[in-house]
Amino acid sequence: xxxxxxxxxxxxxxxxxPSGHLALGNYVGAMRNWVNLQEDYLGIFIVVxxxxxxxxxKPADLRNRCLSFAAxxxxxxxxxxxxxxxxxxxxxxxxxxxxxxxxxTYMGELNRMTxxxxxxxxxxxxxxxxxxxxxxxxxxxxxxxxxxxxxVGADQKQHLELTRDIANRFNNTYSxxxxxxxxxxxxAGARIMSLQDADKKMSKSDDNENNYISLLDPPDVLRRxxxxxxxxxxxxxTPDSVNSSGIGNLLTIYSVLNDSTPESVAQKFEGQMYSxxxxxxxxxxxxxxxxxxxxxxxxxxxxxxxxxILDEGAERAKYMASRTLSKVHRKIGLVAPGRx
Ligand code: TYM
Numbered sequence: 001x002x003x004x005x006x007x008x009x010x011x012x013x014x015x016x017x018p019s020g021h022l023a024l025g026n027y028v029g030a031m032r033n034w035v036n037l038q039e040d041y042l043g044i045f046i047v048v049x050x051x052x053x054x055x056x057x058k059p060a061d062l063r064n065r066c067l068s069f070a071a072x073x074x075x076x077x078x079x080x081x082x083x084x085x086x087x088x089x090x091x092x093x094x095x096x097x098x099x100x101x102x103x104x105t106y107m108g109e110l111n112r113m114t115x116x117x118x119x120x121x122x123x124x125x126x127x128x129x130x131x132x133x134x135x136x137x138x139x140x141x142x143x144x145x146x147x148x149x150x151x152v153g154a155d156q157k158q159h160l161e162l163t164r165d166i167a168n169r170f171n172n173t174y175s176x177x178x179x180x181x182x183x184x185x186x187x188a189g190a191r192i193m194s195l196q197d198a199d200k201k202m203s204k205s206d207d208n209e210n211n212y213i214s215l216l217d218p219p220d221v222l223r224r225x226x227x228x229x230x231x232x233x234x235x236x237x238t239p240d241s242v243n244s245s246g247i248g249n250l251l252t253i254y255s256v257l258n259d260s261t262p263e264s265v266a267q268k269f270e271g272q273m274y275s276x277x278x279x280x281x282x283x284x285x286x287x288x289x290x291x292x293x294x295x296x297x298x299x300x301x302x303x304x305x306x307x308x309i310l311d312e313g314a315e316r317a318k319y320m321a322s323r324t325l326s327k328v329h330r331k332i333g334l335v336a337p338g339r340x
Contacts, residue, residue, distance in 0.1 A: 010148040012041035013181075015048040015088065015141055018065040019055065020205030021214035022072050024285075025192035028256050029153025033186055035077040037151060043083035044145050044317065045073050050088050050095065051138070054131040055123055055205075071306055072215055075296035084320075086313035088141065093321035097140035098133075100328055104170055105136045109162055115155065139163040144321040146179040154190035155201060157183060174331040178324070189256045195229040198245035216293060219286045226250070226282040227275075237269040237277055247274060250281055257284045 014034055016026055034045060047069045052062060066087050073085055088094050110116065110132055120127045130137075138159050142150055143166070150160055160183040167178040194200045194211040202212045210225055217225070230246040241247045242262045251262040254277075258265070269277045299306055330336065 009040070009042040011044060011145050011179075012037055012149045012151065013044040013046070013142055013145055013147040014151050015046035015051070015138075016069060017048050017052040018062060018069045019052045019057065020203070021209075021212070021216065022069055023202055023204040024213035024215065024253065025153065025202035026204060027076065027215060028189035028192050028253065029155075029186065030151055031073065031076050031078075032189075032256065033151040033184060034073075037149070037184070038079060038083060041149065043078065044147070045078055045083060045085045046088050046141060047073075047086070048088045048138075048141065051134060054128065054134055055119065056126055067303070067306060067310075068300065070310055071296055071299040072292075074299050074306075074309070075292050076215075080309045080313075084313045084316050086310050086317050090310070090314035091317045091321055093144055093318065093325045094137065094140050097144055097321075097325055097328065098137040100332065101136040101139050101143070101166055101170075102133050104166055104173075105133070105139070105162070109165070110135060113158060113162070115159070135159050135162050136166070139166045142181050143167055143178040144324045145317075146324065147181045148179060149184050150181050151184040151186075153192075154185055157185060170328075177327055177331055188252055188262060192253065193245060193249040195225055195249075198230055198249055213285065215289060216296065217289070219290070222285050222289065223282040226278050226285065229278070231274050235273055237266055237272050237274065239263070239266050239270065241266050250278065254281045254284060257281075257288050 012034070014030055016022065016030065034043060037043075047066050049062065049066050052065075070085060070087070074080060078085065113135055116132060116134065119131055123131075139162065142160075142163050150156075150163075152160065160181070164180050167180045171177055171180070192202045194202050194206065195213070196208065196211045200211075204212060204214075206212050210228060213222060213225055229250060231250070232244045232246060234241075234244070234247075237247070237251075242251055248262065251265045254260075255262045255265045260268075269280070326336070
């Protein structure tokens with residue numbers, strides 16, 4: 001790999017917490033755009049395990065999930081030759097910069113974060129300091145690599161805005177140090193909803209597995225979940241179906257899988273029964289996920305290949321991250337090691 005040449009491309013960076021099961025919402029809101037944008041950027045794709053431990057995880061599951069998620073990044077079409085893929089905890093600069101950025105982040109800002117409020121409600125027996133300062137770690141992930149673009153779903157917009165505020169604050173206090181990143185939030189599919197409760201977003205760590213589509217669900221499970229997905233009390237698709245939460249969500253999913261828009265999908269199926277449309281949607285999902293799953297299983301059966309990619313990714317990331325981190329240390333007045 002020609003590192004010098006690749007480093008001149010703008011930087012695209014994103015990450016997913018290895019919790020629960022990688023879900024269709026994650027693919028549609030984020031991963032799909034990683035794949036689509038990768039050609040014009042140097043992509044940095046992280047399995048953010050340090051974020052995942054803000055909620056209690058079973059150690060053995062977490063370990064397996066880190067490799068499984070990385071394999072799913074590859075199965076989705078991320079080219080490991082052209083991008084940097086690694087596990088967050090393998091690059092200690094993330095934790096180091098996050099400490100520094102914590103000192104440039106106000107409690108008033110963290111108090112406003114909706115993800116913190118939601119997770120505190122869901123895990124009220126474990127509202128830990130890591131959960132609270134999580135956005136400073138996410139800012140570190142992004143700012144370490146002088147990132148240009150961050151493709152995420154709508155729920156991460158607030159964290160991205162805080163990252164930009166922290167970067168600007170630091171740059172204005174000292175001198176330009178961090179690139180101020182732009183979010184990339186897709187027009188359709190930025191917020192895929194739960195299949196059973198269309199007012200709630202689809203979450204990979206939902207306790208009820210009927211609420212989400214796992215990218216690794218077998219065909220019969222996919223068909224069953226789509227069949228059971230909630231709609232409204234009407235029976236036929238109309239152009240207005242795009243505005244009805246349950247069926248609108250299914251139209252969005254179909255549109256993304258078929259490179260269309262929810263409006264043209266509603267037009268295509270106008271007058272057809274919901275059950276018929278659901279059957280077509282299930283076919284599209286199976287056709288999309290079958291090759292993905294084949295590729296995934298091949299990658300998982302060759303752990304040497306997979307860990308080789310992650311090791312190489314971590315080495316490259318360490319090099320890039322340490323350049324930003326030493327700049328930061330110098331600007332704030334920390335003494336460089338080895339200085340007499
Ligand atoms: P996480 O792990 O919750 O979700 C991973 C990505 O999937 C998107 N997403 C969705 N998009 C559409 N519809 C949904 N229902 C849906 N659910 C999740 C998320 O917006 C996200 O893009 N804090 C981040 C992880 C992170 C990160 C980063 C992201 C840590 N460091 C640096 C970007 C850059 C998170 O909790 O995502």
